[in-house]
Amino acid sequence: MPNESIENHLRNSNVNAFSASRRLPSRRSIENRLLHSVVPSFTFTALAFRTVLEAFQSAPVTHSPCHSGNGEGELGSILAGMAAPRLNLDGEVIKPLKICMIGAGGFIGSHLCEKLMFETDHSVLAVDIYSDKINHLLQPGQKWSDRIEFHKLNIKNDSRLEGLVKVSDLVINLAAICTPADYNTRPLDTIYSNFVDALPVVQYCRENKIRLIHFSTCEVYGKTIGSFLPPGHPLKQDPAFYMLKEDETPCIFGSIDKQRWSYACAKQLIERLVYAEGAENGLEFSIVRPFNWIGPRMDFIPGVDGPQDSVPRVLACFSNNLMKGEPLKLVEGGKSQRTFIYIKDAIDVVQRMIENPSRANGQIFNVGNPYNEVTVRELAELMTDVYCKVSGQKRPEQATIDVTGMEFYGPGYDDSDKRIPDMTIVKKQLEWEPKTSLYDLMESTLTYQHATYAEAVKRSMSKTTVN
Numbered sequence: 001m002p003n004e005s006i007e008n009h010l011r012n013s014n015v016n017a018f019s020a021s022r023r024l025p026s027r028r029s030i031e032n033r034l035l036h037s038v039v040p041s042f043t044f045t046a047l048a049f050r051t052v053l054e055a056f057q058s059a060p061v062t063h064s065p066c067h068s069g070n071g072e073g074e075l076g077s078i079l080a081g082m083a084a085p086r087l088n089l090d091g092e093v094i095k096p097l098k099i100c101m102i103g104a105g106g107f108i109g110s111h112l113c114e115k116l117m118f119e120t121d122h123s124v125l126a127v128d129i130y131s132d133k134i135n136h137l138l139q140p141g142q143k144w145s146d147r148i149e150f151h152k153l154n155i156k157n158d159s160r161l162e163g164l165v166k167v168s169d170l171v172i173n174l175a176a177i178c179t180p181a182d183y184n185t186r187p188l189d190t191i192y193s194n195f196v197d198a199l200p201v202v203q204y205c206r207e208n209k210i211r212l213i214h215f216s217t218c219e220v221y222g223k224t225i226g227s228f229l230p231p232g233h234p235l236k237q238d239p240a241f242y243m244l245k246e247d248e249t250p251c252i253f254g255s256i257d258k259q260r261w262s263y264a265c266a267k268q269l270i271e272r273l274v275y276a277e278g279a280e281n282g283l284e285f286s287i288v289r290p291f292n293w294i295g296p297r298m299d300f301i302p303g304v305d306g307p308q309d310s311v312p313r314v315l316a317c318f319s320n321n322l323m324k325g326e327p328l329k330l331v332e333g334g335k336s337q338r339t340f341i342y343i344k345d346a347i348d349v350v351q352r353m354i355e356n357p358s359r360a361n362g363q364i365f366n367v368g369n370p371y372n373e374v375t376v377r378e379l380a381e382l383m384t385d386v387y388c389k390v391s392g393q394k395r396p397e398q399a400t401i402d403v404t405g406m407e408f409y410g411p412g413y414d415d416s417d418k419r420i421p422d423m424t425i426v427k428k429q430l431e432w433e434p435k436t437s438l439y440d441l442m443e444s445t446l447t448y449q450h451a452t453y454a455e456a457v458k459r460s461m462s463k464t465t466v467n
């Protein structure tokens with residue numbers, strides 16, 4: 001783009017991408033300053049603009065470029081003063097979107113809302129039954145307050161949902177029952193939540209031509225092919241028998257009486273429906289298959305901020321045991337292998353999906369960290385070590401105990417032996433890779449768990465003892 005059209009380009013592209021309090025310098029002053037700047041012959045293509053900005057900012061390019069902290073020299077201050085627009089991976093200006101986020105009050109939703117409020121100009125219609133995890137964003141008088149609205153509604157039976165979808169540019173559906181302890185004990189609620197309740201969302205998106213990012217799960221892969229080989233078979237070590245690829249790996253579930261697969265099966269069917277809406281009716285969609293995203297605000301601690309008799313997912317289960325000084329319960333010896341990814345790494349790639357529709361539409365994405373692979377037993381050992389470090393607590397003599405799947409989850413228990421995400425598609429389409437090691441993500445997460453819950457856990461234990 002020639003220099004003389006910079007101002008027009010900036011004005012026409014995305015007014016809201018500029019800080020409201022800053023005014024664009026006049027065209028003449030931009031031209032003058034560019035003429036006398038340190039790079040006089042600089043050609044301002046959108047891509048080059050981003051390259052220069054990146055050089056001037058140590059923070060990732062996804063940050064609002066209003067800050068001028070590292071911009072040394074005249075060009076840096078010009079760029080900072082212009083509060084340059086944010087650009088996507090193809091160098092296109094990112095327009096502010098109105099996003100209807102269903103399930104915004106949950107673990108992933110709360111981190112995504114934070115990211116969108118702190119680092120972008122997008123607006124969020126946050127839909128959920130609960131708002132506890134995003135209340136800090138909903139307080140009036142914050143600089144993003146006019147960009148987030150909470151709509152307390154149950155999508156099962158609330159006609160307001162359609163209206164919210166209609167006024168949005170993008171719908172992100174995170175709402176689900178997604179805790180393994182529920183799959184066996186509440187299979188009907190699980191199937192209704194993950195399939196039936198998601199149906200109208202897909203239908204409203206299709207009817208109103210609204211783009212959809214639907215959250216599925218790595219559970220749709222079910223069991224690995226390798227798990228059907230006899231013990232000790234050499235092919236078990238072959239990645240082809242356990243590496244999970246979006247466009248190749250079959251989805252293999254247990255028999256119907258193994259109700260554990262109710263969740264995976266409902267998620268698979270809604271994936272197939274979303275995909276079919278894309279193929280037959282042109283729905284613009286992306287499907288995300290998370291592989292164990294973990295971090296602060298995941299689930300609840302039983303008896304503190306959740307029901308005493310409920311069983312959360314593994315991170316909160318093990319944290320609860322650690323804070324109570326109990327051994328961590330390993331189902332069937334904790335031999336299943338899993339990969340864990342830090343929520344903040346994973347949220348980065350969701351932002352890329354949001355802002356790069358031409359790269360994300362029509363795709364199914366595994367999102368995990370194949371480098372953070374451990375058995376559940378190793379995870380328990382690591383969490384014990386890290387928790388002792390962050391809390392100053394002594395390592396217990398017996399850190400773990402073994403329980404059967406039947407004892408822990410009840411009848412209908414079954415499992416997958418190993419789950420390693422193939423990351424080829426997400427890496428190619430969205431130029432993204434996870435960064436945070438298992439140790440680092442555990443350290444920050446358990447520091448949060450300890451600071452947030454340890455005292456309350458102690459109080460609830462002393463109450464139980466007194467009673």
Ligand SMILES: NC(=O)c1ccc[n+]([C@@H]2O[C@H](COP(=O)([O-])OP(=O)(O)OC[C@H]3O[C@@H](n4cnc5c(N)ncnc54)[C@H](O)[C@@H]3O)[C@@H](O)[C@H]2O)c1
Nearest residue numbers: 103105106107108128129154155175176178217290292293
């Ligand atoms: N966290 C992970 O590692 C992981 C792994 C696999 C899949 N997923 C999928 O990602 C999505 C989000 O997961 P999460 O970890 O944030 O779960 P979460 O339970 O923390 O959040 C889900 C949110 O949806 C809300 N919700 C559920 N039913 C609703 C309804 N009928 N109406 C309105 N709100 C409703 C809940 O109140 C909750 O706040 C889910 O679809 C889940 O299946 C997550």
